Amino acid sequence: MVNRGKAKLVDGFTTLRATQRHSLEKKYSTKTPAEESQAAEQSPAQKAGQPTKPMSIGRTVMPTQNEIVCYSCGFGFVMRGKADSTQCPKCGARLGLKDETITGAFSDELITAGKVRLTKSAILDGGTIVANDIVLEGLVKGGSIRAYKTLQLAGGAVIPEEMIVAKNLHIGTDASFDFKGEMTFHDIDVQGELKAHLKATGMVTVRAGGHLLGRLQTEHLIVEEGAGLNADVVVEPETSEETESDEAADEIRKTA
Ligand SMILES: [Zn+2]
Numbered sequence: 001m002v003n004r005g006k007a008k009l010v011d012g013f014t015t016l017r018a019t020q021r022h023s024l025e026k027k028y029s030t031k032t033p034a035e036e037s038q039a040a041e042q043s044p045a046q047k048a049g050q051p052t053k054p055m056s057i058g059r060t061v062m063p064t065q066n067e068i069v070c071y072s073c074g075f076g077f078v079m080r081g082k083a084d085s086t087q088c089p090k091c092g093a094r095l096g097l098k099d100e101t102i103t104g105a106f107s108d109e110l111i112t113a114g115k116v117r118l119t120k121s122a123i124l125d126g127g128t129i130v131a132n133d134i135v136l137e138g139l140v141k142g143g144s145i146r147a148y149k150t151l152q153l154a155g156g157a158v159i160p161e162e163m164i165v166a167k168n169l170h171i172g173t174d175a176s177f178d179f180k181g182e183m184t185f186h187d188i189d190v191q192g193e194l195k196a197h198l199k200a201t202g203m204v205t206v207r208a209g210g211h212l213l214g215r216l217q218t219e220h221l222i223v224e225e226g227a228g229l230n231a232d233v234v235v236e237p238e239t240s241e242e243t244e245s246d247e248a249a250d251e252i253r254k255t256a
């Protein structure tokens with residue numbers, strides 16, 4: 001009734017090492033409904049006999065969730081555990097996952113499905129940076145950058161607005177930007193100050209201490225206590241298409 005693969009998966013959640021080993025083997029995995037009901041069947045027994053077991057499930061699984069976007073085809077998927085590379089389940093491309101830090105002049109090509117940080121002393125001039133997440137603290141003069149997930153602009157970051165290519169935009173604390181043209185993102189997170197004409201297809205969050213000015217059209221808006229909003233705002237929920245973040249949320253619910 002239970003095949004070896006399923007038994008192995010359930011066992012894998014009992015220790016972190018086993019979970020990591022499992023995700024290295026499979027790279028990309030989701031629970032089937034059968035596995036979920038199996039886990040549910042186990043919980044009464046665990047409550048009676050081993051009360052600490054449900055806690056270990058939460059501790060080991062949650063931090064290893066990692067949403068990856070393929071830089072070859074744009075497909076988003078959830079990977080468990082850490083690895084230097086993985087394979088896109090849709091197009092089969094081998095994806096590097098390493099995080100990189102750039103601290104000086106850079107004009108090469110850097111492509112990763114991990115995170116790239118350009119520090120305050122970094123200068124991009126003529127190179128190409130493609131990553132899932134890009135944190136910009138330094139200067140972008142030329143070349144191109146593309147964040148398949150989030151571009152975070154820190155205080156002191158300098159980038160021509162026409163060079164911003166990202167799914168999500170994050171304006172860090174102490175950062176202040178004034179963009180003239182209309183820009184579209186999925187999620188926008190404002191911790192500093194941002195003046196812009198923005199469209200968002202996902203969630204806009206103005207954090208405590210943050211300030212958003214200009215014009216905003218979004219589907220979802222959160223303005224935290226202590227945040228400033230001084231903009232023409234249109235909030236129009238769009239329910240016709242399921243977004244990638246909804247899928248990611250489903251993944252988290254499945255494994256919780
Ligand atoms: Zn792909």
